[in-house]
Amino acid sequence: MGTNIELMDRVGDIVTNYPNTAEVFKQYRIDFCCGGNKSLQQVIEDKRIEQSELLLASLERAAVSRKPDETNWTGRSAAELIEYIVTYHHRYLQSSLPQLSQYVNKVARVHGPHHPELLQVQEWFQALRLDMELHMEKEENEAFPAVIAYELSGTEHSRQQLLQILEELENDHRETGNLLQKIRIATSDFTVPEDACTTFKVTYLKLEELEADMFQHIHLENNILFARAALGKPDEFAG
Numbered sequence: 198m199g200t201n202i203e204l205m206d207r208v209g210d211i212v213t214n215y216p217n218t219a220e221v222f223k224q225y226r227i228d229f230c231c232g233g234n235k236s237l238q239q240v241i242e243d244k245r246i247e248q249s250e251l252l253l254a255s256l257e258r259a260a261v262s263r264k265p266d267e268t269n270w271t272g273r274s275a276a277e278l279i280e281y282i283v284t285y286h287h288r289y290l291q292s293s294l295p296q297l298s299q300y301v302n303k304v305a306r307v308h309g310p311h312h313p314e315l316l317q318v319q320e321w322f323q324a325l326r327l328d329m330e331l332h333m334e335k336e337e338n339e340a341f342p343a344v345i346a347y348e349l350s351g352t353e354h355s356r357q358q359l360l361q362i363l364e365e366l367e368n369d370h371r372e373t374g375n376l377l378q379k380i381r382i383a384t385s386d387f388t389v390p391e392d393a394c395t396t397f398k399v400t401y402l403k404l405e406e407l408e409a410d411m412f413q414h415i416h417l418e419n420n421i422l423f424a425r426a427a428l429g430k431p432d433e434f435a436g
Contacts (some may be wrong), residue, residue: 202256208240209233209420213271215260219413225252226381230415231374235266269302271419275348278422279341287333294326297407300400308397312390321383322404325376332369336418341364347426356426363423369413377408 202211202218208229210217222229241249270278305319343359381387387401400432 202237202253202260204238204241204253205236207234207236209416209424211256211260212236212416213420215256216269217259218256219416221252221255223409223412226253226386228374228378228412230412230419231357231371233416233420270417275344275425276419279344282414282417282422283337283341286410286417287337289410290329290333290414293403293407294329294339297400297403298323298326300396300403304397304400307394311392317383318380318404321376322380325373327379328369328373328376330368332373335362336366344422344426359426363426367419367423368409370419373411373415377411380404381408 202215208222208227210233212222212229212233219229225244225246227244232240235243237253240246241252245253246416270281301315301319301322305315309315309319340359343355343362347355347359384401387405389398389401393401417425
C-alpha cells in the first residue's frame with residue numbers, strides 16, 4: 198500500500214497524517230514540530246541531505262506501518278487532545294524537569310572542569326525548564342480554555358482572542374526548539390565521553406528522552422491543535 202508523501206508537503210503535515218514518520222525525522226535530525234511549516238524539499242536542501250531517495254523510502258515505510266494503538270488526533274475533538282497533552286506531556290514535564298535539573302546540575306559541578314560543554318548544557322536546560330513551567334501554566338489557564346471556547350462558539354471574536362494567545366505560545370515553542378538544538382549540538386548528539394560516570398550517562402539518556410517528548414508535544418499543539426484555529430475551522434475540532 199502506498200502513500201501520497203511528496204516533496205512539497207510540510208513536514209508537520211506528514212507527521213500529522215502518518216505519525217510513525219516522526220521516528221524517521223528524528224533519525225535525520227529534522228525538526229517536525231517548531232519547523233513543521235517547512236516543506237520536505239526545503240528541509241532536504243537546508244540540511245544538505247544527499248541521499249534524499251533513502252529519506253523518502255524510509256518515510257514511505259514508516260507511513261504504512263501504523264501501530265495498532267496509534268491515535269489519529271486529527272479525528273478527535275480539541276477537548277480530547279487537550280486532555281491527552283495535559284495528562285501525558287504536561288504531567289511528564291512536571292515530574293521529569295525537577296529530577297533532570299538535579300542530574301544536570303550534578304554532572305556540571307562534578308565533570309564541568311573537564312567537560313566545559315556541560316556548563317552550557319546546564320545554562321540552556323535551566324532556561325528551558327523555566328520557560329516550560331511558565332508556558333504550561335499559560336496553556337492550561339489561558340490557551341486551552343480559549344481553544345474550547347472557540348470550539349463551542351465558532352465565532353470570529355473567540356478566534357481572534359485565541360490567535361493572540363497562540364502567537365505568543367508558538368514563539369515560546371520556537372525558543373524551546375532552539376534550546377533543545379543547542380543542547381543536542383553541545384552534547385554531540387547525547388554521546389557520552391569515555392570517562393562518564395553512571396549519573397553522566399543517565400543525564401544524557403534523560404535529556405534525549407526529554408527532547409523526544411518535547412518534539413511530539415509541540416507537534417500536537419502547533420500542527421494539529423493550534424493549526425485548526427489558524428485555519429478558522431472550529432468544526433474540525435469535533436472530529
